[in-house]
Amino acid sequence: MENVPSSAKKKSPASRSVSGVLLAWYDRHARELPWRVGPKARKSGERPDPYAVWLSEIMLQQTTVATVAPRYAEFLARWPDVKAMAAAPLDDILGQWAGLGYYARARNLHKCAVVVAEEHDGVFPDTEEHLRALPGIGAYTAAAIAAIAFDRRAIVIDGNIERVVSRLYEIATPLPAAKEEIKVRLEEIWPAKRSGDFAQGLIDLGAGICRPKAPMCLLCPVSENCAAQKASRQENFPVKVARKAKPTRVGAVFALTNAKGEMLFERRPEKGLLGGMLGLPGTEWKENLNGDVFESAPAKAKWQKTGEATHTFTHFHLTLDVYAGAAPKGFRRSTDQQWIRPDEARLPTVMKKAVKAVEKG
DNA sequence: TTCCCGGTTA
DNA sequence: TAACCGGGAA
Structure with missing residues (x-):
């Protein structure tokens, strides 16, 4: 090592050690996850x-x-x-997805299954570029x-890896602009072999050791x-741009019940918030509740206000009169x-809360 | 209660 | 750049 020219010393030894050390750590500490082939099984083929x-x-x-x-x-x-997934109706996929959020993922999941089944004969493409072209697969997922x-050897960058790398190199640029710099750093250390294990090792390190709060540096294989x-200054990274405050919106929903104890739901429009999911009929969600809310009711009935449901979406808080x-x-x-029957409906969480407000009220 | 965390699409 | 959710921690 002493005789290595300083030009070579600069990059190669450090990068070798990060990937080598990280992979050795992964061999010992990989999380066992239902979808994962662990390092041991992976090595045996x-x-x-x-x-x-x-x-x-x-x-x-x-x-x-x-x-x-x-x-x-x-x-x-x-x-x-x-192929089984491609053959299923979209509504079945959406119903199975209910409660998981970001419902565009479920719509794209189905779209992607159909494309792979029909245009690739059920075989997933094996390159980053071709994967990236499929619905719902962006830069991260294609690389992963x-x-x-x-x-x-695809450079995988998720939130965990961003955190690990921004700490390793004290990257002062705020996210998301720092992403390019992070990618350059990863290019330098990413190994040619065991690329998948290296990606999963970085993710496990970020999830378990290099956590957002109180990272466990004493247990970290790359703390050196x-x-x-x-x-x-571990907790000062990654630097992020300040987030802006969420406004509050309000609305009303109507739970109409029949003699069989069933409740009336309607399918929301394909695009937009909770797209394609079932929900209670109701008003639009806006800054304030003006005009006659009962114009949005599904029927003329003796409407009784039974409660409220509150929920927070990505970009606003919502209060619903139920x-x-x-x-x-x-x-x-x-x-x-x-x-x-309300207990059988596969609903997004905000609608579950609204239904609950009826049962309690 | 409020805050924080996280990929893809248009 | 903004729209798109829900869970867990503080």
Whole structure:
């Protein structure tokens, strides 16, 4: 090492040590996850099922491992391969997805399954570029599937990896602008072999050790290489741009019930908030509740306000006034509406809360 | 209660 | 750049 020219010393030894040390750490500490082929099995030749990798990565977008694990098992049991999923009606996919949020993911999941089944004969493409062209697969997911399922040397950057790298190099540029710099750093340290294990190792390190709050630097295999930890400034990275305050919106929803104890739901428009999901009929959600809310009711009934439901979306808080009423004689639902027992309806969380407000009220 | 966290699309 | 959710921590 002493005889290595300083030009070579600069990059190669440090990068070798980060990837080598991280992979050795992953060999010992990899999380056991339902969709994962662990380092040991991977070394003995076992390959992950690209369908399983894809499904898990879509579910893991913006969603924690703890939430995804049981839901992933349900999906995999119901649709064991991509052709089975492609053959399912979109409404079944959306219903199974209910409660997971970001429903565009479920719509794109189905779209993607159809494209893979019909245009790729049920075989997932094995390059980052071709994966990136599929619905719902962006830069992160394309790289993750290429690396994890096919061991391609694809630079994977998720929130965990952004945090790890911004600390390793004390990257002062705020996210998301820092992403380019992070990618350059990763290019320098990303190994040619075991690309998938390296990606998963970085993610596990970010999730378990290099956490947002109170990172466990004493247990970190690369703390020696970490500029932020050397300066005791771990928690100051990554730097992020200030977020702006969420406005509050209000609205009213109407829970109409029939003699069978069923409730009237309607399918929301395909695009936009909670797109394609079932919900209670009601008003628009705006800054204030002006005009006659009952004009938005699905029927003329003795509406009783039974409570409120509050919920927070990405960019606003919502308060819904919840009204309950019995369907009048001769009420006919329209074609986009359906009677469902409330306990059986697969609903987004805000609508579950509204239904609960009826049951309590 | 409020705050924080996180990928893709248009 | 803004729209798009829900869970867990503070």
